Amino acid sequence: MGQRILDAISSPADLKLLTDDELAILATEIREEIVTVAAENGGHVASSLGAVEIILAVHSLIDCPSDKFVFDVGHQAYAHKLVTGRLEQFSGLRTYEGLSGFPKPEESPCDVHPSGHASDSLSVALGLAEARDLDHGREKVVALIGDAALSGGMAFEALNHIGQVQTPMVVILNDNEFSISRNVGAMVKHLGYMRATTQYRTARDSVQERLESSGPLGTALADFGRNVKESLKQFILPRTMIFEQLGILCTAPIDGHDIGALKETLRMVLDADAPVLMHVVTKKGAGYAPAMRNPEKFHGVAPFDIATGEVKKKPASAPSYMNVFGEALVREARRDEDIIAITAAMKDGTGLSAFAEEFPERFIDSGIAEEHAVGLASGLAKGGKKPVVAIYSTFLQRAIDQIIINNALPDLNVVFAIDRAGVVGEDGPTHHGMFDLAFMRMIPHMRVLAPSNEAELVHALHTALALGGPFAVRYPRGAGEGVAVPHEPEVLVVGKANVVRKGDDVAILAFGRMVGRALGAAELLAERGIEARVVDMRWVKPLDAKAVSRAAKTKLVVTVEGGVIAGGAGEGVLGELARQGLQAPVLNLGIQDTFVPQGKTDLLLRDLGLDAEGIAASIEERLARSR
Known part of the structure; x- marks a missing residue:
């Protein structure tokens, strides 16, 4: 095999020497490297493949690490790792003593913060921009956030603040229509409407023509802003322009796999004297057919066969705790029509797919909004229902206040099914479920069960639903202990070992x-x-x-x-x-x-x-x- 462009990239500065055509070739090489390594180690394939051109465009125009490139969640960051001096270590991605699967400041000064949870990037980026302004600096600040993460409350709070303070920064919205499970909520409908509207696409083309023919940057940006804000609102209901109404200049949708278009627009918005949201439309899994066909499967995938995309089969083992929980909840719901299942964009990851299929009217996906999911559960319980909130331990940390005030204080019948409790493996420190025992046991009225095997899990869930009140049932990731699941669950004696x-x-x-x-x-x-x-x-x-x-x-x-x-x-x-x-x-x-x-x-x-x-x-x- 001949020399790859990728092999010559030792820092982001090297990207500035490449033409757009060479960057496009590099994007293909990066995708091949990601697929090759992830096939051995597993990983977040689909999201990282979809963001390659965005990352190359940004790094070719900013000076990292003096300029700041902030990732949300970090699922998208594999290309970033490859062009920031970690190619030789990349084969050890997500392995013991190898590279983290997420941005990690200890690995590189180009990793701004240890991202791993959704919706925090805009707050971090705004803090960096405000610190720069206080020091009279000139660094560029760019945040990359997916459309699913944008639905989180923290992101909305940050957008409101960004629009208020008007400090220069760039928010790149990677609009790929997927989070882990398919996105839900009004924000997704808003983005989808913008993508689908013929008039919007026509207006977008008009904006591009104006940009191409404009004079000095200041005039171009002014024209750009007026064109987007005024002409698009002639065709689309004003309430759909949510970012503009918050005081943030918003571009028309840009093809996220077109290096030239990305650089052209990014070059303009980086010089703006106000915050700009750059709306980029990408395809999750781009460049690898199996991931494009099934982006949910390849969001976080175990080692797989590159040719087929099929996960490499492991020796037969006990069913996973996740599946045991999901099947047990379905059986409980058949007996009790008041049981409602709630999750936060993790239907498949928490084992609730079968529940959602059998009881669609009793299944709720809140999107990436754990605080809302837990608050919603309190209202359902107040209304006489029995909500079961299934969320990974690491993500439930985001809703401690709602657990305490909305659920435990009024002593409501809510069950918190805490998946991925304890050490979870390759996703590392942002995903280990280390803290749920500590924060759940401190809460008055809360009862906490830690089942030791799959049979105990079935009994624990049944006990929580039967006894009522706020309950936490925590269980680990992975296969069970091989214990037979009981046909008739028991109500455990409270406080008896x-x-x-x-x-x-x-x-x-x-x-x-x-x-x-x-x-x-x-x-x-x-x-x-x-x-x-x-x-x-x-x-x-x-x-x-x-x-x-x-x-x-x-x-x-x-x-x-x-x-x-x-x-x-x-x-x-x-x-x-x-x-x-x-x-x-x-x-x-x-x-x-x-x-x-x-x-x-x-x-x-x-x-x-x-x-x-x-x-x-x-x-x-x-x-x-x-x-």
């Missing part, structure tokens, strides 16, 4: 998926003459006070959880011991005061000392010190 292994030397109080690893540690300890009792605590809140007091009679009380130790279940056990006036040596195991990088879950748990060997070693060390 389950002893799964007897032993009187040490008591291991384990929560959720850590129960299996605690059992493995107990077997290792037994080989060394230490008999460990393993207790599946089931309830994080309320704790089983009797199980805690019995544990205090052993040589060492050990707590093991898959979240942060600070404020977590282990500290709850310490508090319970204090309330009972009991004194006992305690070892809290969990995630220390650190963020966890990306990598295979087993490797990360090993590094955290939360695999069977690590738990056993920590217990032995503590016992040795006690002697």
Whole structure:
């Protein structure tokens, strides 16, 4: 194979030396590299393929890292990584000790912030622009945000502020009609109407002609603004021009795969003395046919066969917790017509596809708006329904206030199904579900269940729906433990744990998926003459006070959880011991005061000392010190 242009790119500055035709060739090479690496490692393929030309156009016109290029979510950033000096490391994308799948400032000064959650880019970009203005700087600030992320409340708040302060910055709206599941909401309809209207396209062409024939930049931009703002409103209802009404100049839609058109428009708007929203229309998965046919599948995909696009099959294993939850909720909904399922743009990712198909009138996708989803649930509960809010742990963090004020304070019948709890693997620190145990157990009225296997998950969901009140049920990503799912779920006794292994030397109080690893540690300890009792605590809140007091009679009380130790279940056990006036040596195991990088879950748990060997070693060390 001959020398690629990509191989000669060591920094964004190199892009300035390329013609538009050479940039187009480079875009093809970048897509081939992304597909090749993602086929081995998995990743966010469709969104990154769709944004290649945008990223090349921006980097060819700004001076990164002095100028700032801010990504929203970061799913789109693979091309950015490839042209900012990380080509040699790119084969390690999303792997243990390799490159993060998201922008990460520790990797490159061109990565402005550790993006991973939607809708924050505009706030970050505005902050950078305001800091620049206070220092009388001249840096360019460009934010890239997808149409789905734009539906988030934080993005709307930022747009309102941007329109108010009128500081120069460029917002590139990557309009590809998809988020993870197909986008929903009024904003999408607004963008779709703009794309589809013949008069709008005619006006767009007129704008392009005006730009091409204009004189000095100032006059061109003034004409550009008047043309968009006035002539388009003759054809489209004024209320559809939401960005203009917020005080932000908005371009007509631009082909996001046309390097020349992108650079031409971007060159103009970068010199504007006011905020500009550049509306760019792209195709998710562009350049790779399987991803274009099925962008939802290739949003975040496991390793796949390049020729067919089919995910590489793994050896048969137990069903995933996600699917067990989804099937259990369908069975519950058949028995109770008041059950409503809610998710935030994650129908497939939370296992709710079957529910949505069978009960479409009882399924709600709020879009990327977790705060709204949780607030909506409170209203449904007030109206006599039983909402089940299924959201990844890392994203539920965005709605803590609504959980507390709208749901827990009035003591409503709402179930929070917390998916992807604990360490989740290759998506890294922005996606690990490290904090839900801590923030859920602090909330009055909230009861928290951490099932240890798929059967326990079915019982936990049934218990939450049967007993009512605010409930949290948290479960991990990936395959279950291979335990048979019960046909008839049970209502668990509130605050009662389950002893799964007897032993009187040490008591291991384990929560959720850590129960299996605690059992493995107990077997290792037994080989060394230490008999460990393993207790599946089931309830994080309320704790089983009797199980805690019995544990205090052993040589060492050990707590093991898959979240942060600070404020977590282990500290709850310490508090319970204090309330009972009991004194006992305690070892809290969990995630220390650190963020966890990306990598295979087993490797990360090993590094955290939360695999069977690590738990056993920590217990032995503590016992040795006690002697």
